Amino acid sequence: MSIKNQRDFVSGLLFTTTGAVFAVGAASYSIGTAARMGPGYFPLVLGIMLSALGIVVTVRATRAGPDEDGGKIGAWAWRPLLFILLANLAFGATLAGVPGLSLPSLGLIPGIYALIFIASHAAAERNLREVAGLATGLSVISYVVFVLLLKLQLPVWPAFFSR
Amino acid sequence: MAIARRHAIIAVCACVMGCGTNADVDQSYPTRPVRLIVGAAPGGGSDILARKLSPGLAENLGQAVVVENKPGAGGVVGASAGAAAAPDGYTLTLISSSHASNSALNASLPYDPVESYSPIVLFALSPQALVVHPDAPFKTVDELLAYSNANPGRLNMGSSGVGGIPHLSGELLKTMSGISFEHIPFKGGGEAMLALMARRIDFLFVTTSTARAPAAAGQLRIIGVASAERLSEFPEVPTISEAGVPGYEASNWAGVLAPAGTPADVVATVADAFLETIGSEDVNDWLIQEGLQPVAIGPEEFRGVLRSDMAKWAKVATDARIGAN
């Protein structure tokens, strides 16, 4: 048995796992009968269907003739993936703080600088002065649009500043 | 309850006056918009109420009041969002009597119906109506019961959701009269009413405020009210109690809660704003026109109502062996 289509093979495994996770989870809720379905009925049936479908997709991937590119997944863009996620994580932590890690809320403006500086690493080339300018510009725009005009409840500055 | 209510009005008025000076001292609340969570689907009774009250509240609080619909599970979704919010008075939860019944049905509520909140004020009573389709073979409560006896297992009762007062009112009717039916939960009273108009279900408990317009348009028929006495709005409609189920009463009410630990002066400010709002001529007229009776039951008394209703509905739930999950 050899994998003829890598993408489909992995997709199938993904479906089977996702379906199984939901089906097992559903079993902990009441299933009920067709006439009186419990909260577990619908996800259980769908989870089983998804798992079964995943198996079919996986098996077909070992049989079907090779795709033009052999169904290769190809190289993962680790750099953008890592830095975009880090930027996102840092923004959430900076904006709202993480009580569990006793990280105080630093507010929107520091959050924007953190996000922009980290996100800029996602591209291969960057110019530090341009990035600083972009962060400053977006800080002004965000403050005016979201805080002044739309009045979203965003902490703007570090919590210990406003006290 | 009527006597308790009168005492309560006096108590609340006293409190509001007493606390009024306190509230004046604390100028910091509210400094930003206040969220008013409604655990009902858009178009349901308490949703309309919230939207009617919000401009007056905004005026009295000096800040915008934003109504947020969090429907589902008979108000549990909204109530848990309300309990989880910061106790700063910026997130209030408009609840109805189903808040007290949810604990009877769901052992694992993500909040305690009384302890997770600072009750603010119970400000309106909203009697329920038992409605059927105008072409249904039963036109009175008696005929409905007779039909059920002659055709066991045939009737379908809709509701605004599992464990809501309309559902429990039906179960209470079952234990008191022996009527049999299949319960069909909907997402909000609006959807259930549509199903009744289309004759997919046979009968339904709804607040009189929601039944009023379609009843006037001949789209459904009110065969009984669930209050202790007839309502001035529908003088010709008998109470369910006098129409064949003696002692039957299932009242609905509306009140507002803040998360537990909300400062007393904030509670007073909000209570003040609510009472002032429902006292204004415009809103007061509207409430009465919509079949809601304005009352003023203050924090402590309100806590008592919550506890006694919880006990009543717990009994119904046990008798009918209903419980979520």
Add this chain to the structure above:
Amino acid sequence: MDLIANLSLGFHVAFTPGNLAFAFTGCLLGTLIGVLPGIGPLATISMLLPATYALPPVSALIMLAGIYYGAQYGGSTTAILVNLPGDASAVVTVVDGHRMARLGRAGPALAAAGIGSFFAGCVGVLVIAAFAPQLADVAFRFGPAEYVSLMVLGLIGAVVIASGSLLKAVGMMLVGLLLASIGTDVNSGVARYTGGIPELADGISFIVIAMGVFGYGGIIGNLGSPKSEREIPISKVKGLLLSWEDCKRIVPAILRGTAVGTALGILPGGGATVSSFAAYAIEKKTKLHDGEVPFGEGNIRGVAAPESANNAASQTSFIPLLTLGIPPNAVMALMVGAMMIHNIQPGPQVMTSNPELFWGLIVSMWIGNAMLIILNLPLIAIWVKLLRVPYHWLFPAIVLFCAIGAYSTHYSPLGIWMVGLFGAIGYAFAKLELESAPLLLGFILGPAMEENLRRAMLLSRGDWSTFVTSGVSATFLAVSALLVLIALRPSVREKREEVFLEE
């Protein structure tokens, strides 16, 4: 000729300089807020609702109608320009619309969306004005069983519109349905798959998934590809308006989209959402003209049809509200709120007891639509300039705006991080050639499908034949089965594989 008399009454009430100014302001504000990621029509209207309290009822409703159409169009604008659907109905617009923008044809895409919406809006308004009372009946014909079958049809349609592997599309649809089961179960109140996290009690927000999968996922994928592919060369941004060729293409597409949207919009719940998917599926089943770009690669019909359907459905979804007093969706419920505040109880009696208001409202919807096109055709030139912003400036800005939008849904950092999580998932989907559109449709229809399935089975006392004994339901299921057969037919399959290979 009651219709003309009624409409002229409406014009008399609504067509004043003041009201036109309110319509214009509403449209402008709605468009500007609607283009912000994560802030869809519902959020926009609830933000701006208090501003309309002080206005007289007709002016307030006119302004709200303007805000609604503006916000919806704003959502389509971001879908086309930066690959971010503002609300559920713009999900299909992304597919061909953003592709067109990357080919330098953002102008025609935006123009097609605007013109299609305007035409569909006019038809929708006329349908309401002429047939609203007669159509009220349609809502009664739709019970739980009929809704389940309609949704099955919608889901099958989503699978058919997917361009890659059929099996994988079905899988994605199931993943969407399962994701939708996260949160509090309406029928029992049990919190499913929430792990005790209160933010998950309401389920995952659609906007969070859309921003993650399309916004973040797209950015990661773009940055991973060579620079030449990711930048849109300025020289390629050509022609802001439609060519003669484009016009010939979009006219039939707009007509079909309008018909589908008008019909589906009448159904309370579900209908309007399915309409854009349905219109796209139908368009995709029609023959390609010679030299026409295939669907999924920037076909202008793939923008015009769903946008028309969506706007027609927005109009006709007023019918259940006006005739039965039951708001069919959350946006309409806010409109009800606005009416109740002005002591108007929407419902069958409004038309007779308050004809000025009723017809004023109908005409104001039309004014809102007209204002939208007057405002947005000139704006296209400005929106397209946005594409000249270098990508290394644009992508951090999108990452930021999505994060702020996500925070505003729950005011919790969890919302922000979920966008990141779905970004990673979306990128993985793209690498595996798993399409997101079926997932999102499954996610949107999941809750309503489960509720109605359970309701239908309660009503039938556990008898599955309830889905075929009703004529309407049986028809939907038969059409679904037919679609599956067509999709499985060898010739179509070959074609699908071809598309698959071309990518």
